[in-house]
Amino acid sequence: MATVEVRGIVKRFGDVTAVDGVDLLTKEGEFLVLLGPSGCGKTTLLRMIAGLEEPTEGDVLIGGQVVTDLPPRVRGIAMVFQSYALYPHMTVFKNIAFPLKAQGAPKAIWKEKVTWAASMFGIETLLHRKPRELSGGERQRVALARAMVREPNVFLLDEPLSNLDAKLRASAREELQQFQRDIGTTTIYVTHDQVEAMGLGDRVAVMDEGRVRQIGTPREIYHEPADTFVAGFLGTPPMNLLEKENRTFGFRPETFLPLEVSGGHNDVEQFQFEVTWMEHLGSDRLIYGNVGARFTHRHVVAKLPANVTVPIEPGETYTFAVLRKDLKFFDRETGLRANPIPL
Ligand code: ATP
DSSP, X not given: OOOEEEEEEEEEETTEEEEEEEEEEOOTTOEEEEEOSTTSSHHHHHHHHHTSSOOSEEEEEETTEEOTTSOGGGTTEEEEOTTOOOOTTSOHHHHHHHHHHHHTXXXXXXXXXXXXXXXXXXXXXXXXXXXXXXXXXXXXHHHHHHHHTTXXXXXXXXXXXXXXXXXXXXXXHHHHHHHHHHHOOEEEEEESOHHHHHHHOSEEEEEETTEEEEEEOHHHHHHSOSBHHHHHHSTTXXXXXXXXTTEEEEEOGGGOEEHXXXXXXXXXXXXXXXXXXXXXXXXXXXXXXXXXXXXXXXXXXXXXXXXXXXXXXXXOEEEEEEEGGGOEEEETTTOBBOOOOXX
């Protein structure tokens, strides 16, 4: 177990600034997720931590030691890529044993370590097979087992679940989290999938254009977004963002409810909601429309749980409400959180 830290790290590829001054410090044994849209610099940041990419500026520290100029193999890290990169001509046993061989570990301990790692991922019975004889989920477990045999201090994972179908992905997520808790190895995990990030991360660093916009627990980044990017990136659908004079303000679709359902308290903000369109999703109803002309960017969406059976029809206008505590305010220029104003 070790902490991972990056200080003022920058990576430029010619004119492209892939990572634009990132500071991060993990806790020991933490599961930290790097989340952000395609091209925001997640993979480049992970590769600099691994030592596969040289930073243009800044430093990487593992276990408090500066490792910026050290090669990957002495950093005490193991990395699993999206592609798994298994050797097709080798059996599962040989694939898992490969890092031990590369390390020059005596053959006598291969069997012990491979058995240990394979049992951790429930693949003991597959050791004689070749990768082509495995399902996507099994291949993924082989890749993780191979990364584990070296007993790394830090685990670096780049979208390791993205080749799995949705159902398998859910069970693989559960397994991965369980496994990480059991072994307690500090883990940095890259994904653009917010469900994965929220489900797996002790903390999530939300990235955009080479920068970390916010780092916090899944609850913090969802309920208290630091800026309009984070607010508009998380959630399906994401936070409604409207403008009033010098402020942007927002509220989550699930906090926007018919007045009678919201309880009609005096700590609510009321809106006249002209409904234009609806979608029934089974567990929820998504209701699209516009709120009063006193706001710019008037288009909003409400997400009503199926047990809220209030009749709602497109073409009609209803009074909806949001608890004031669920309204989030942002500076219109910078997009950063700001003090509330009366609406
Ligand atoms: P994705 O989710 O699509 O993998 P990402 O957030 O991991 O994206 P990176 O792969 O880190 O993003 O890329 C960040 C930026 O740097 C992108 O604009 C990309 O085109 C650019 N980039 C990455 N690697 C190189 C390279 N070797 N040469 C030039 N530009 C690169």
